[in-house]
Amino acid sequence: MEKDKIYVDGTVGLGGHSEAILEASSPTGILYGFEWNEDSFKLAKERLSKYGSRIKLFNKSFIYIKEELKKQGVLADAILLDLGISSFLLEGSGRGFSFQKDELLDMRMSYTIDLTAKKILNSYTFEELKQVFLKGEVPRAEKFAKFICEKRKREPFETTQDLVKAVKEFYKTSKKDLLAIIFQSLRIEVNQELKNLEVALKELPDILKPSGRIAIISFHSLEDRLVKFAFKGDPRIKVLTKKPIIPSQEEIKRNPRARSAKMRVGERI
Template sequence: MAQDDYAIHVPVLLEELLEWLQPVPGKVYVDGTLGLGGHTWAILERSSPTGRVIGFEWDVDAVDSGCDLSVYGDRFTLVQASYADLIGELGQRGISAVDGLIADLGVSSLQLDRMDRGFSFRMDSVLDMRMDRRRPVTAATLLAQVSEEQLADILYYYGEERQARRIARYLVEARREEPITTTARLASIVAAAVPRKYHPAKIHVATKVFQALRIAVNGELENLNRLLETAPQVLVRGGKIGIITFHSLEDRIVKQAFQRNPAYRMVGRRPIEPSGQEIQRNPRARSAKLRVAERI
């Protein structure tokens, strides 16, 4: 792959992640969130000529649109599944130990920019939000089925939305008139529900609601907990695990898992954050945090 091809898909906190992972030839690594392939590409390059990467990705669109990693032959293995299924999927491929594991928990540019995915309120589209389209429940389905109390809990716990109960009430009232099936209608209902004085200054008022629904639809926090609990079963002693998060819920889960699980030794007390230069190049990196732990 040419360097120009890779430059299109520059991933977040790449150099910082590579500094801690230290990929070398002959080792096996897992990229739990392959996405468009930028992190995996870099690991394969750094661990040339014999390093391997097992890339997990449950979004078929990302697999089809990402870097062409076939040039690395059997050094790269694609697993079309969630990283939550780490142990089973590696076992099926005869892999019992890996030397490093990474996961970038952010929503990809591909997902945000595709109208048919429904991840963003920046364009009107069908309210889907599934990262794996084989999953049966969309955001529209969820909004139609859950009770007002359940919806308020989803918004509060997954979105840390202080206006959760008020927004839930507005959404339930609105769905009685007509199903909420588009991103524009959802965003407009949320904007109407939240008093103007409580609208955030720097982000859209519906940002946390979209985050909460996406997390609920995809079971993201459950999957993250499962990954953190099972990763020590395959990480070799001294192997590193690096997780990039984009909001406080995820970061807290990672931090607590690294502190609580005796199989981990957290590297550094504070998370690693992107430089001002990186944020200038890629504004979506501004909320990224990287935490690293060593398998002991």
Template sequence: MEFKHVSVLLDECMEALNIREDGIYVDCTLGGAGHSSEILKRLGEKGTLIGIDQDQDALNAAKEKLKEYKNVIYVHDNFYNIDNILNNLGIEKVDGILMDLGVSSYQLDTGERGFSYMNDGALDMRMNRDSEFSAYDVVNGYSKEELYRIIKEYGEEKFAKRVADFIVNKRREAPIETTFQLVEVIKAAIPARARREGPHPAKRTFQAIRIEVNRELEILNKTIEDGINHLNVDGRMAIITFHSLEDRIVKIKYRDIENPCTCPREFPICVCNKVPKIKVLTKKPTEPSEEELEINPRSRSAKLRVCKKICSK
């Protein structure tokens, strides 16, 4: 299957990154290489793009799409390791870092990857297929309490307790092995009125399991910190999120790095000597235009937050 992914907020990201011809840029989520191809169009021969993706299918597709460009370094890894990745490449500072935290259309539409409640396939959801831990392990191995926690916390599912109860009861009969089997369990757990009025009944639970399998939230804080440490002064970091939990983490992390002072409010002057490393350029996140929403309905929940490095440390 062809690796397809419509790049979200593409023009807005290019403007946010303020690309220099001779700069070094990191695309932490290379995916279908939509954002990367636009970055490369703006780079000269002395510029460099580092493309990171933990999905080997994405890397292979990106290499094919970007084969005309010689100034790309491909890295099969999780962006959580950005510090080690750049150190191993001998690159101390970069001029821009982009993270598109969405699941690609390819991953959603390829049933065998197990990301989608709309396609039948094995319970997988691994972005890195070298990982041994999958959605099957979460659904069939987690306790009722653990399932409730992640469905409630990561899926923000109102009926999390019922869904967890139904999963545990069903797997007592036999392991739940496919996405459609799981969908049927979730449908049975969600009251009929909520099924009729809300989004697809499995949407929130599938999101929760995917986040858990790929540790999507717990890796964000460290990645943002490490990435900012590797930015040159005036370098930009642009992050696209697709649900409120991610957006909240990015918003709070940016805020804490922009305002690091830990002195009590009553102190007349700062004595902790912590200086801001960044300036947040998006007080409110940038969202897709009506035109983009018409072309790509999956971009509806996207939010872009951007910061600029202002301190050499």
């Protein structure tokens, strides 16, 4: 990694990638980091404080990267988005992301969001709920949406285990992959993840220097498809990854959550 450069990490999380970038670009590389989740932001800020003025952190969604970089009057040499949810959010945030916990059905990455998973399950119309499950590629989406609408008349959904019970009742199984896809579909809706990605794909090439690069790591096909077609159809971008980069078997062994990761890289023309 070259020095004296400007890097952007749009999804800082607990700061793993940010730290690696700051180390590799030492002593002069500058990193602009964005993290939406309040708790992750605080932890990352502490972890990265040793880099002093080389790190500029924003507790904001990555949809504000263009606006912030414009304010600072800089263009980026490289931008990274590592989409979705972190182990910290899943296991330690208490916000109802995991079907293995019993927590309130919240699923907001940031408290700046009004919508929660509980609101979706209890107050979306049948049609809206069906769309959430269809978009999330949930099996038998329409019938499951109908089932939820019936079930909530008897008792509103409160906790993650209420949803797990409903899944078991409807599908007669509680396979982890099925629960994961249903929880993911609600998380995507609460946080408007696909819309955020669309904004980023449209705006981020504008703040790259010529030959600057953008790398996006996605964890499900809905996101990967958006990235693939946006890069392909973007006259500002030369695609550097004809096929997405995927983790090696060895990396998957070390980090099983990486198994579905796909990275695509584009270069500013």
